[in-house]
Structures are given as C-alpha cells and as structure tokens.
Amino acid sequence: MPISYYRxxxxxxxxxxxxSGPGAWTRVTALMETTSSVTIGVSALRAPLxxxxxxxxxxxxxxxxxxxxxxxxxxxxxxxxxxxxxxxxAADLALCH
Amino acid sequence: MRVDRxxxxxxxxxxxxxxxxxxxxxxxxxCSQPPILIMVHNASASEFYLRVRWDYxxxxxxxxxxxxxxxxxxxxxxxxxxxxxLLRPDCSVVGSWAGRSGGMISIEAGGSARFGPIPADQxxxxxxxxxxxxxxTQFPAASNSPAAPPGGG
Numbered sequence: 045m046p047i048s049y050y051r052x053x054x055x056x057x058x059x060x061x062x063x064s065g066p067g068a069w070t071r072v073t074a075l076m077e078t079t080s081s082v083t084i085g086v087s088a089l090r091a092p093l094x095x096x097x098x099x100x101x102x103x104x105x106x107x108x109x110x111x112x113x114x115x116x117x118x119x120x121x122x123x124x125x126x127x128x129x130x131x132x133x134a135a136d137l138a139l140c141h
Numbered sequence: 142m143r144v145d146r147x148x149x150x151x152x153x154x155x156x157x158x159x160x161x162x163x164x165x166x167x168x169x170x171x172c173s174q175p176p177i178l179i180m181v182h183n184a185s186a187s188e189f190y191l192r193v194r195w196d197y198x199x200x201x202x203x204x205x206x207x208x209x210x211x212x213x214x215x216x217x218x219x220x221x222x223x224x225x226x227l228l229r230p231d232c233s234v235v236g237s238w239a240g241r242s243g244g245m246i247s248i249e250a251g252g253s254a255r256f257g258p259i260p261a262d263q264x265x266x267x268x269x270x271x272x273x274x275x276x277x278t279q280f281p282a283a284s285n286s287p288a289a290p291p292g293g294g
Contacts, residue, residue: 051279053199102220104197129279131193131201132215134268 045070045086047118049128049135055110060125061135062086064101074119077108085119100132179214179225179241180259180266181205183248189235190228190272191246195221202228202277203269205248210266213246227254232275
C-alpha cells in the first residue's frame with residue numbers, strides 16, 4: 045500500500061500515513077535501513093466485512109538509528125515519501141511541509 | 142466392556158466450536174470498529190486552541206476560529222488514544238478529555254465547553270490550522286514570541 049507522508053516525532057520515531065479501508069488490518073511489513081535511506085513497506089489484509097469508505101491511517105515506526113537526514117522511501121513505489129508536520133486531513137497542505 | 146466415547150467427543154467438539162466462534166466474533170468486532178473522529182464546534186466569538194497529545198510524545202495544537210467547526214483527530218481504529226485539551230490563546234486549559242474514540246467538543250457562546258456525540262447531520266468540517274507554541278512539538282514557538290501560525294502570520 046502506498047505511503048502518503050511521514051512525520052518525525054522523535055529522533056528514532058516516525059509516523060507514516062497511508063489509506064486503509066473497513067475491515068482491513070494494515071501494518072508495516074517491511075523496514076530496511078541504510079546509511080542514506082529508510083525503506084518502509086505497508087500491507088493490508090482485508091477481511092470480508094461490510095463497510096464503506098476509506099480513512100487515513102497512521103502507523104508508528106521505530107527506527108534502529110536516528111533518522112537524521114536520511115530519505116524515507118515507500119517500498120511499494122520506490123519513491124521518496126514527503127515529510128509533513130501536520131495531522132490528517134491537513135497533512136498534505138503546503139504549509140505543513 | 143463397552144465404553145461410550147460419544148458423549149466426551151461431542152462435548153469436546155462443542156467446546157472447540159464455542160472457542161472458534163468466540164475467536165471469530167473477536168476478529169469481526171476488532172476489524173469492524175469505526176474510525177476515531179473528534180470534531181470541534183466553536184459557537185463563541187473567541188478563538189480557542191485544541192491541543193492533541195499522544196503518549197509516545199507527539200503534540201499538536203490546532204486553531205479553532207470563532208464561529209467555525211473543525212476536525213481535531215481523524216484516525217483509524219487502533220490508533221493510540223489521544224488526550225485532547227481545549228486551550229485559550231494564552232495556553233491555559235479550559236477542558237481536557239482523554240481516550241475518547243469519537244465525539245464533538247462544543248464551545249458555547251459563553252466560552253464553556255462540553256464533550257458530546259457528533260450530530261447525525263454534521264457535515265464534514267475542514268482541517269484546522271496548526272498553531273506554533275503551547276507545546277506543539279511539530280511547530281514549537283519561537284523564543285520570546287506568542288503562539289503564531291506556522292506561516293509566520
């Protein structure tokens with residue numbers, strides 16, 4: 045699942061934002077750290093349950109080392125994840141980056 | 142001697158089915174929990190702040206403009222519970238609510254506040270601006286300056 049943004053909440057703690065739907069168990073399934081990047085993968089297991097709509101889902105990720113200037117990469121796309129400083133639904137606003 | 146194993150087997154099977162049914166119910170309930178949604182309705186003529194803090198250390202402070210509604214917390218079920226505080230612009234606390242999974246903070250015309258259910262016909266309110274200061278960890282206040290919008294306004 046794509047990661048929409050991340051927020052730095054501590055030296056070694058980030059919160060990543062993704063979209064999840066009803067009846068889905070969404071969690072971080074991949075975390076790989078190098079000296080220059082942190083690659084994170086998110087997967088969802090969907091149960092056959094009723095429900096509609098999607099919601100912003102935030103997951104807390106604890107890193108082995110401080111993030112510092114490393115790039116956060118979405119494992120599903122290989123692209124850099126934009127950093128935000130705001131809560132959803134404002135996370136995409138320009139003044140939050 | 143004939144040993145009747147039928148009764149014991151049926152009892153065990155019944156017990157297994159009960160446990161399995163219980164597990165299925167737990168999974169269904171867990172996966173069906175609604176998202177966490179906390180809103181604010183400011184019916185007063187004053188500006189207030191909403192400070193949202195989580196146990197893992199993140200704190201956000203949002204601006205509630207006079208006469209407006211806004212989304213304070215919008216998260217999927219299972220997200221760590223937050224403590225939401227209503228603040229005056231000088232950062233003094235008007236009210237505090239911890240571990241709520243959903244509801245609306247209603248600020249009355251006189252400035253008092255209560256926590257209640259979100260009205261059924263409540264339209265989706267807009268996102269709220271973050272405010273620097275009052276403990277905001279993402280937008281800390283500049284030294285010797287009052288809380289101000291992140292854009293420097």
